Amino acid sequence: MPKNSNEKLWRFLGHEKWISVRVNSRSKIFMIRDLKVVLQKFGLVEKFKQGPFGQYLDLKQPLIVYGHLIHNLLKREIIHPNGQRSDEMWFGLGKSKAHFGQEEFCLCSGLKMGQLPEGFADNNEVEEDSMLRRIFKGKRPTVEVLYAMLKRMSSEESEDVYKMLNIYMVSQFFGMDDGRTTSISGWLFSLVENEDEFKKFPWGSYIFSFTLFF
Numbered sequence: 001m002p003k004n005s006n007e008k009l010w011r012f013l014g015h016e017k018w019i020s021v022r023v024n025s026r027s028k029i030f031m032i033r034d035l036k037v038v039l040q041k042f043g044l045v046e047k048f049k050q051g052p053f054g055q056y057l058d059l060k061q062p063l064i065v066y067g068h069l070i071h072n073l074l075k076r077e078i079i080h081p082n083g084q085r086s087d088e089m090w091f092g093l094g095k096s097k098a099h100f101g102q103e104e105f106c107l108c109s110g111l112k113m114g115q116l117p118e119g120f121a122d123n124n125e126v127e128e129d130s131m132l133r134r135i136f137k138g139k140r141p142t143v144e145v146l147y148a149m150l151k152r153m154s155s156e157e158s159e160d161v162y163k164m165l166n167i168y169m170v171s172q173f174f175g176m177d178d179g180r181t182t183s184i185s186g187w188l189f190s191l192v193e194n195e196d197e198f199k200k201f202p203w204g205s206y207i208f209s210f211t212l213f214f
Contacts, residue, residue: 029063031173032056038150038165042158052203053169055110087208102208111204120201124186131160132189140183143171163192174207 036057039045048054078092088101106113126132132140135149146164153161167188191198 029059029061029065031168032059033061035165035169035173038161042153042155042161044158044162044165047162048165051166052112052199052201053166053173056169056173102205105208105211106204109204109207111207112200112202113204113208114202116202116205116209120191121185121187123190126190126193130189130193131163135160140186140189142183143168146171146184166192166198170203174210 036045039048039057045057049057073091076091076093078090078097080090084090085101088099091098091100102113105111126138132138136145141149146168150161150164150168153164167184170188171184191201
């Protein structure tokens, strides 16, 4: 909470700036069940748990998102009298003030936060023996095509399955790509080829930036 908490200095966001559309969830919670089936089939459960998204295998289902509650919380947004960072929000709840920013997102998501590598999204280069070139003939697939290919993979291709599942998590579970019409971002295929770099990538900071956008 800021040092200056004088109630008169804070102001509520004007109703003309309230979000008028329905608040929904872009994450596909149900896909965790399907993910577990594939991981078990290829013996990849423990390996996936050691990766950046392993904690999500423990999500209890069904997980209900209360859009109406979130919508009304957004209507209680207040503005810091001395200005505030672009990556944080404050809410007035009775006589209390609630804060949401990177720290809260990190605690909720369990994802790594940090400085995003400069120009990471421009790195679309992949080697000749990369998964993208071998399986998809160098053409970036949509999420739907990726998932369809997953179901056709054999037990001898577990390494590629692991890479595809990580890309599937970023693109589908976190809702980073439109699986029906948009090809998956090229830099993901480049990054996933290096397992250590993929683990070290600050996924929390990357996904949090989309949270701000939406």
